Amino acid sequence: MFEDITSVTLHGALTGLAKRQRVIADNIANIETPGFLAGKVSFEDELLGAVQAGEPGSARISVARSLEPTREDGNNVNLDHEVLSNIDTSLRYQTMLRGVDDKFGLLRSAIRG
Amino acid sequence: MSIEAIAPLAAATGLGPLAATGTDAPAGTGGGDFGAMVAQGLQKLQQVQNTADDLAVDAAAGRLTDVHDYMIAATEASLATSLTVAVRNKALDAFNEIMRMQA
Amino acid sequence: MTIFSAIGIAGTGVTVYRKWLDAISDNVANINDVVPVSGQAFRARYVQAQAVNYGSGEGGAVVAGTALGDPKGRLVYEPENPLADHEGYVKYPEIDLASQMTQMIMAQRAYQANLTVVDRAKDAYQAAIQIGKG
Numbered sequence: 001m002f003e004d005i006t007s008v009t010l011h012g013a014l015t016g017l018a019k020r021q022r023v024i025a026d027n028i029a030n031i032e033t034p035g036f037l038a039g040k041v042s043f044e045d046e047l048l049g050a051v052q053a054g055e056p057g058s059a060r061i062s063v064a065r066s067l068e069p070t071r072e073d074g075n076n077v078n079l080d081h082e083v084l085s086n087i088d089t090s091l092r093y094q095t096m097l098r099g100v101d102d103k104f105g106l107l108r109s110a111i112r113g
Numbered sequence: 114m115s116i117e118a119i120a121p122l123a124a125a126t127g128l129g130p131l132a133a134t135g136t137d138a139p140a141g142t143g144g145g146d147f148g149a150m151v152a153q154g155l156q157k158l159q160q161v162q163n164t165a166d167d168l169a170v171d172a173a174a175g176r177l178t179d180v181h182d183y184m185i186a187a188t189e190a191s192l193a194t195s196l197t198v199a200v201r202n203k204a205l206d207a208f209n210e211i212m213r214m215q216a
Numbered sequence: 217m218t219i220f221s222a223i224g225i226a227g228t229g230v231t232v233y234r235k236w237l238d239a240i241s242d243n244v245a246n247i248n249d250v251v252p253v254s255g256q257a258f259r260a261r262y263v264q265a266q267a268v269n270y271g272s273g274e275g276g277a278v279v280a281g282t283a284l285g286d287p288k289g290r291l292v293y294e295p296e297n298p299l300a301d302h303e304g305y306v307k308y309p310e311i312d313l314a315s316q317m318t319q320m321i322m323a324q325r326a327y328q329a330n331l332t333v334v335d336r337a338k339d340a341y342q343a344a345i346q347i348g349k350g
Contacts, residue, residue: 006166013173048174080234084227087334091341092172092219095180098345099169102187106162106194113198172219180219181344188348 008056009047010099016043016061017093023063024086027077035074038066038082147204154200158193165190221274222337228268228276229330235279236263236323244316251307252299257289258309286310 020041030036043061050059070076168183177183239261249258262283269275288310295304 004166006169009170009173044173044175048176051170051174080227080230084223084230084334087338088219088223091223091338091345092175094342094345095172095183095219098184098349099172099187101349102165102191103169105191109191109195110198113202175219177219178221180341181347184344184347191348 005051005056007103009051010096012047012056012059014096017089019061020089024082027082031077031079033075038077040064040066154197158197161193162190220337220341223334225276226330226333228278230327232265232277232279233323233327239263240316240320240323243311247311247313249309250299253301253305253307256287257307259287260285260311
């Protein structure tokens with residue numbers, strides 16, 4: 001019942017965004033750690049490809065290390081970028097929650113009759 | 114004083130004698146326009162739900178530029194579903210009412 | 217690209233003004249770098265900002281490059297300085313502290329203004345998410 005493409009995609013996006021939030025928190029916590037390279041989570045392109053292939057559950061979430069230039073201590077975490085990414089991820093998460101809520105709401109209104 | 118014969122009411126009210134017509138078929142038995150309307154409504158509902166689903170996938174993949182498009186489509190889908198359910202309920206009620214009448 | 221492009225655009229502004237603040241702090245930190253008269257004085261850094269996709273109204277800003285100031289510097293008479301030449305002069309960089317302070321205030325105000333844009337955009341977005349809810 002909840003295995004249609006949209007529900008699985010929304011669930012996959014929620015998982016990916018939650019992972020991204022954790023990686024951002026990790027980056028900000030390590031902003032003064034020497035030699036620390038910022039982490040970047042990517043799943044959107046994979047998810048889109050999986051949806052177009054008809055298998056949204058098969059998309060993988062990947063975490064890569066950023067290759068941006070480092071400062072003197074070998075750290076390359078960019079605070080502005082992390083803060084804005086945090087806000088962006090939080091808004092996307094709320095949008096996905098609203099999407100899941102609405103999908104269940106449709107079913108609920110049909111059940112209530 | 115002459116007493117006139119009682120004339121049938123028809124002359125006064127303009128109503129003809131009862132004729133068997135198919136235009137007043139009770140709701141839900143698929144008679145004429147109403148059935149077509151319901152079918153059309155269901156099709157529109159499916160369309161609206163599909164639009165909302167497509168926009169949801171766009172939002173999940175990060176390709177959505179304007180979130181209000183998706184919100185409006187989702188609200189439309191949800192309200193269209195409620196409306197269809199309400200119409201179905203009323204139609205069912207009317208049908209039951211008529212079935213009770215005939216009993 | 218952020219989900220609400222206003223946030224991304226303000227983000228580019230935040231980066232530009234942070235780089236400006238970095239350049240100013242670098243200039244102020246080096247304002248008393250002494251070199252012998254024969255050498256080049258510390259050159260002040262100027263950040264060159266440029267609009268991205270000018271005319272589209274949706275590009276934001278970017279730092280196009282950094283320009284370096286004048287290496288001539290100014291000569292100051294300090295005969296007891298170990299770097300002084302036979303006439304007693306040393307070279308200081310040509311950086312005006314007052315002007316750097318003014319620029320710092322401007323950069324800081326612009327930085328905060330961009331953060332306010334991000335904040336308001338976030339509020340607007342959250343209101344949009346509530347459309348038709350409940």
